Amino acid sequence: MPVTAPPLDGGPVPGGGVVFPDHAVSHDHPVAHDHAAVPPAPLEHPALEHLDLEHLALEHPALEHPNTALIRDGYSAFGKGDMETIRSMLHERVVHRVPGRGPLCGEYRTPEEVLGFYVRVFELSGGTYRSEPYAVMAGDDHGVALVHTYAERSGRVLSGRAVDVFRIEDGRITEIRTLAEDQYADDAFWS
Incomplete structure (x- = not known):
């Protein structure tokens, strides 16, 4: 069975999941030697545009295992x-x-x-x-x-x-x- 590489521009991955484009990940932050937190890159992807993430977070708190x-x-x-x-x-x-x-x-x-x-x-x-x-x-x-x-x-x-x-x-x-x-x-x- 041939292996298919995930798309580089983001989008669905064969077998499920989503790959985020490289530009969604910040590479501008140098390695912090004092272990300071580096802010996460914004979660931007066309597949997520229709979601009201703030509403979801308030109405459906994350369920832990x-x-x-x-x-x-x-x-x-x-x-x-x-x-x-x-x-x-x-x-x-x-x-x-x-x-x-x-x-x-x-x-x-x-x-x-x-x-x-x-x-x-x-x-x-x-x-x-x-x-x-x-x-x-x-x-x-x-x-x-x-x-x-x-x-x-x-x-x-x-x-x-x-x-x-x-x-x-x-x-x-x-x-x-x-x-x-x-x-x-x-x-x-x-x-």
Whole structure:
């Protein structure tokens, strides 16, 4: 079957979707080394002219994937110490993998072990541990949360970022992988 290149002037792509012409993307902005946000190019295309995007945004707020809501609800329950809600979100075959060399690192392989791990984190931090997502995305089988973590312990402070990767099956979490931005700092804090 021959492969057809998408049209360069914008328009429908064979098999669905739309390709936006190169002029719709701004190439005028130099790379920002201070990570300043570059404003997105305007969304201009003849196929979108008939849409009242402002009306659509007000009348039909974006629907997030149910697994995104599941992950957000999990963080909310975690923040409240609501272990019953968290337990209901965990699959019987759940495993939470925490890499590193610290005393909390390892694999927690049942809902009870996972909840025990969370209780231990709260105990060791005197209840100061927080894991606050600043971005959550999910699809049918997987989800990812970018989180800011914070805790105090023995006069020390842990403040960093991490990524939690989720595998989800039948609306329940089957796997969590926690990947700290600075694993050495995490290991030292919990040791």
